[in-house]
Amino acid sequence: MDQRTPARHRRPPARPRRSLAARLVRTLLLGGFAVFALGVLALLAAVMLTAQSLPSFREMMKSPQGQSVVIRAADGTELVTVGPSFGRWLAYDEIPPHMVDAMIAVEDRRFHWHPGVDPVGTARAFLANLRAGRTVQGGSTITQQLARNLFLTNRQTWDRKLREAILALAIERRFTKRAIMELYLNRVYFGGGAYGIDAASRKFFGHSAQSLSLAEAAIIAGLVKAPSRYAPTADPERARARGATVVETMRDAGLLSAEQAAAADTAAVRFAIPRDQGDVRYFTDWVLAQLETLVDEASAPLEVTTTLVPAHQRAAEEAVHKALPPGTQGAIVAMRTTGEVTAMVGGRDYATSTYNRATIARRQPGSAFKLFVYLAAIENGLTPETPVLDAPITIGNWSPRNDNGRFLGTVTAREAFARSINTVAVRLANEAGFGTVAGMARRLGITTPVSREPAMALGASEVTLLELTAAYATVAAEGREVRPFGITAVSTADGRLLYRREEPPQRILLAPHVAAHMTALLRAAVETGTGRAAQIGRPLAGKTGTTSSNRDGWFVGFTPELVAGVWIGRDDAKAVPGLAGGRAPARAFAAFMGPALAGVPVGELNTAVEESLFGLEPDAEVYGLSEEQAPPAPPVAQPDPAPEPLTERWLEDALAAPSPGP
Numbered sequence: 219m220d221q222r223t224p225a226r227h228r229r230p231p232a233r234p235r236r237s238l239a240a241r242l243v244r245t246l247l248l249g250g251f252a253v254f255a256l257g258v259l260a261l262l263a264a265v266m267l268t269a270q271s272l273p274s275f276r277e278m279m280k281s282p283q284g285q286s287v288v289i290r291a292a293d294g295t296e297l298v299t300v301g302p303s304f305g306r307w308l309a310y311d312e313i314p315p316h317m318v319d320a321m322i323a324v325e326d327r328r329f330h331w332h333p334g335v336d337p338v339g340t341a342r343a344f345l346a347n348l349r350a351g352r353t354v355q356g357g358s359t360i361t362q363q364l365a366r367n368l369f370l371t372n373r374q375t376w377d378r379k380l381r382e383a384i385l386a387l388a389i390e391r392r393f394t395k396r397a398i399m400e401l402y403l404n405r406v407y408f409g410g411g412a413y414g415i416d417a418a419s420r421k422f423f424g425h426s427a428q429s430l431s432l433a434e435a436a437i438i439a440g441l442v443k444a445p446s447r448y449a450p451t452a453d454p455e456r457a458r459a460r461g462a463t464v465v466e467t468m469r470d471a472g473l474l475s476a477e478q479a480a481a482a483d484t485a486a487v488r489f490a491i492p493r494d495q496g497d498v499r500y501f502t503d504w505v506l507a508q509l510e511t512l513v514d515e516a517s518a519p520l521e522v523t524t525t526l527v528p529a530h531q532r533a534a535e536e537a538v539h540k541a542l543p544p545g546t547q548g549a550i551v552a553m554r555t556t557g558e559v560t561a562m563v564g565g566r567d568y569a570t571s572t573y574n575r576a577t578i579a580r581r582q583p584g585s586a587f588k589l590f591v592y593l594a595a596i597e598n599g600l601t602p603e604t605p606v607l608d609a610p611i612t613i614g615n616w617s618p619r620n621d622n623g624r625f626l627g628t629v630t631a632r633e634a635f636a637r638s639i640n641t642v643a644v645r646l647a648n649e650a651g652f653g654t655v656a657g658m659a660r661r662l663g664i665t666t667p668v669s670r671e672p673a674m675a676l677g678a679s680e681v682t683l684l685e686l687t688a689a690y691a692t693v694a695a696e697g698r699e700v701r702p703f704g705i706t707a708v709s710t711a712d713g714r715l716l717y718r719r720e721e722p723p724q725r726i727l728l729a730p731h732v733a734a735h736m737t738a739l740l741r742a743a744v745e746t747g748t749g750r751a752a753q754i755g756r757p758l759a760g761k762t763g764t765t766s767s768n769r770d771g772w773f774v775g776f777t778p779e780l781v782a783g784v785w786i787g788r789d790d791a792k793a794v795p796g797l798a799g800g801r802a803p804a805r806a807f808a809a810f811m812g813p814a815l816a817g818v819p820v821g822e823l824n825t826a827v828e829e830s831l832f833g834l835e836p837d838a839e840v841y842g843l844s845e846e847q848a849p850p851a852p853p854v855a856q857p858d859p860a861p862e863p864l865t866e867r868w869l870e871d872a873l874a875a876p877s878p879g880p
Contacts, residue, residue, distance in 0.1 A: 272392050278368060278401060279307060286519045287509070289502045291526045292560075292706070298502045305416025308427060310400040316432045317415060318399060320439035323468040326360040329399075334361045334390035335383050361386040363442075364402045408441045409449025422450045422457075424490035432482040436468070437461035446507040450489045451572050458484045497535045500564035500574050501526055505704040512708060512717045519711040524704050525558035530780075533813040534561040541806035542566055542786060546794055549575040549683050550810055551702075552782040555695035557688070559704050560780070561814070573789075580666055580680035581787060584799065585638045585748075586763030586772040587677035589690065590658040592635060592643075593728065593736055594650040597658075602632040602738045606642045613672045618644050635739040636747030638762065640676055647675035661727055662689035663701070677763060687774055687783030693736045694759070694776040696824055697728030738825040740775070749773060751804035754812045757823045762799030769793055773803035775811075778821030782810055 286301040322329050328336050336359050358366070365385035389398060408418035418438050419427035430438070440460035441448050450457040461484035469479040505524055513520070534550040542548045552561040564574035573579070592600070600606075608626040610617060618640045625641065634642040647655050655675065656668040664686070668679045684702055691700040701722070708717040728736075740759030743749045748762045752773055760775020769791050774783040784803040788794060 272388060275393060275397055275401070279404070285516065287506070287522060288520070288711075289505065289522045289524060291524060291528050291531075292558075293528065294523075295528055297498050297524070297526065298496075300411050300502070300506065302413050303411050303417045303421060304413050305418075305420050305427065307404050307414070308400075308416055310396045312428055313400070313403060313415070314428065314430050314435060317403065317427065317430055317435040317438070319473040320432075320435045320464055320468055321360070321399075321403065321442075323471040323473050324439050324464045325363070325442060327471055329360050330395060332359060334386035334388075335359060358382070359386060360402050361389055361398055363406065364398060365389060367405055367407070368401075406442055407445055408438060409445030410451040420490075422489050423487075431487075432474075432478070433461060433465070433484045433487050436464040436482060437484055437487060440464045446510055452503055452507060452574075453578055454489055454573055456578075457489075458487060461487070497538075497563055497565075497568045498526070498531055499568045499572070500576065501531070501559070501562040501704065503572070504562065504574060504577055508703075508705055509708065512705060515710065515716055518714075520716075521709050521711060522705060523707040523709075525560060525706060526562075526704070527560040527814075530561035530810075530814045531563075533810050534563045536813075537784075537806045537809035538563045538566065540809060541784075541802050543794055543797060543802055546786055546788055546797070547571070547575055548784065548786040548806065549579070550782060550784050550806065551576045551684050551687050552780060552810065552814065553687065553691055553700070553702055554780060555691050555698070555700060555776075557691070557701045557703050558706075559684075559702050561782075561810075575683065575785065575789075577682060577684045579785075579789075580682055581770045581785060581791075582677055582679070582765045583681050583686055583772055584677040584763035584765040584770060585643075586686060586761050586774055586799065587659075587679070587681070588635070588638065588643050588675070589693070589736070589740075589761060590655050590662070590664075591647045591650075591675050592631070592739055593662075593693075593732060594655045594658045595631075595646040596732045596735045597729075598650045598654075600631055600646070601735055602630065602635075602742070604631045605629070606631050606634050607645065608634060608639050608642050611641050611645050611648075613644070613648060616672055618673075618676065632739060632742045636742040636745075638743070638748050644672060644675045648672065659689070662692050663699075664689060677765065683783050683785045686772075687781060690740075690761075690774045690776060690783065691781040692727055693733050693740070694778070694781050695733075696730055697726055697733040699725040699727050700781075734825050737823050741823055741825060744775065748800040749775065749804055751800055752807045752811075754808050754815070756815070756820045758811075759823055760804075760807070762804060764797070764799045767793040768795065768797040771797045771799045771801065771803040773799050773807045775807060777811070777815065778823060779818055780811065780814060782807060782814075784810075 286299060288299050289297045291297055326332075326336070326339075328338065339359065362382050362385075365382050369385055370382055393401075404414040404416070407413055408415070410418075410421055412418040412421045415427040415430070415438055418441070419425060419430055419434070422438070423430070423434055427438075437450070437457055437460070440463065441457070443460075446452060448457050448460045465474065465479050465482045465484065468474040469476060474482070501524070505522065509520075509522060530552055534552060538548045538550055547565050548563070549565065550561065550563045551559060553559045562574075562576050564576045564578075565571045605628050608620070608629055610619075610625065620640050626639070629637075629639070629642075631642075652670045652672060652674060656670050659668050659679075664681055666680050666682065666685070668674065671678065688700050688702050692698065694700075703719065705717070706719045707715065709715045737759050740761055741757070743762070744752055744758045744760050749760050752758065752760055752775055754777075756777060758775055758777055760773060763772030763774075764770070770785065770787040771794070772783070772785055774781075776782070784806045786794075786797060786803050786806065
């Protein structure tokens with residue numbers, strides 16, 4: 219166009235055309251915003267409708283909660299009925315302020331400002347779980363927990379989490395923060411069948427929640443995370459330790475001064491003692507802790523069928539009561555080679571101590587740990603008739619010695635094991651590799667830290683009685699893995715089946731010839747060695763264990779029909795004069811096994827080895843289990859006393875020398 223053309227006749231310059239990518243991004247952004255807006259509107263509508271349909275505060279106070287659980291023995295006999303207990307409903311102003319502060323500190327620090335769902339906590343939990351590749355952290359607020367307890371189940375699904383969030387937002391819209399906290403503290407489950415802080419306080423401390431001390435409040439607040447794990451009825455020491463963590467959390471949150479935190483001594487808290495419980499409660503507490511992992515039914519009354527055999531349980535209780543030296547505690551656990559726990563006693567008297575020494579206590583096993591040393595040596599080519607050398611040995615600056623201070627020279631492996639000769643066990647462990655011995659313990663189910671220092675060959679690492687007994691059961695099962703369990707079926711009271719145990723795929727942990735050779739050694743220990751007091755007039759295999767200064771005495775053994783382990787000692791780990799594995803523990807084992815096997819046909823132990831089996835090598839996929847490097851345990855384990863004559867004597871300083879470095 220000519221430059222002289224009037225401006226009003228000129229065409230405006232053409233706008234640059236957007237690229238396809240830009241248009242696509244714009245469309246997606248607009249669409250996403252529209253979807254987000256619709257989602258927000260739908261959420262608001264759902265929250266408003268839910269808020270309108272919520273029961274009143276008074277109705278939620280009265281709504282039923284909790285369930286009764288009947289636990290039965292294998293033959294259907296009722297063992298115990300556990301029902302919910304409720305204390306007095308406490309108004310918000312009646313609740314000690316430090317109880318509220320403890321709960322906020324440990325469960326929901328932003329309780330006073332979030333609208334029911336905490337975006338910060340949710341984001342933090344999401345990132346932590348994403349990094350871990352599994353659920354390791356929860357982001358639920360107190361309001362969400364209240365919504366779940368009142369209206370939902372513990373099923374871990376996205377649908378349940380969404381409904382939980384909507385309910386929490388609706389509850390916050392309907393009720394004040396004080397009302398929500400009052401509902402929560404009066405309704406939440408604290409373990410041991412107790413719902414609400416008043417029931418928990420009366421059950422665990424013997425008084426109303428109105429008079430809770432700061433330390434007691436911290437213990438109660440710590441129970442919500444895992445009631446079955448931290449409840450004082452399950453593990454008093456773990457409850458105290460968890461309470462101490464809550465006190466520290468309160469200090470970090472600014473809810474306590476350093477002086478107040480230091481004065482809140484959870485270790486000094488004393489728990490109320492239930493006087494109406496039988497010793498079978500050691501077993502029923504153990505299975506109740508497993509129940510919540512098997513079913514998610516939260517309201518219907520439950521019937522739980524267990525593996526416990528009443529005759530075995532009676533025999534175990536009588537054996538413990540008769541065999542314990544004054545001032546000591548004791549534990550017995552019995553199981554079949556299929557893993558069914560048929561009897562369990564966790565202490566002298568459940569009424570005075572609910573601490574389960576069969577499943578929780580970790581103690582040094584002494585020479586009972588030599589099972590793993592000889593198993594590693596057998597896989598390395600040892601047989602019961604292999605000549606081994608009983609002579610001085612020094613590893614680094616440590617020189618173990620035998621109980622009688624003498625050495626026999628060349629003996630067979632059978633004799634060395636029967637006499638529980640220390641130098642031979644250390645020499646065999648050194649030849650096989652201490653890491654290999656630790657790996658053997660891991661393979662057979664020991665989950666406690668296992669040292670790789672030389673003293674581990676004589677039992678310096680701590681174990682639980684249940685795990686050690688299961689390891690011996692693997693040998694009795696001719697090398698098949700044994701996983702202890704106590705529940706076979708769970709149903710509702712009206713007969714609806716919720717769970718039935720199915721046999722897991724069987725894993726072979728030991729080649730048959732390894733298990734047979736080990737059984738031959740264990741049989742020799744009972745027939746001619748340190749375990750002769752355990753004899754019951756039928757084929758038996760087993761091993762004694764004694765730790766230094768006679769702090770712990772063990773006997774673990776088996777017949778073809780039943781496996782049992784016994785531990786005797788003091789809770790404070792002080793010496794017990796005259797305690798040795800071949801004495802009170804072996805006698806307690808015999809006192810249990812005799813009645814438990816009364817009327818059972820006598821079976822033969824499998825010590826035969828087929829020549830064709832000698833070439834078997836462990837399959838890495840079947841046998842290989844990861845072994846974590848554990849910190850070295852103090853080298854204080856003592857051998858089982860030795861020969862001439864074959865009675866158990868004990869040694870205080872066999873392992874007193876410092877262990878060498880790696």
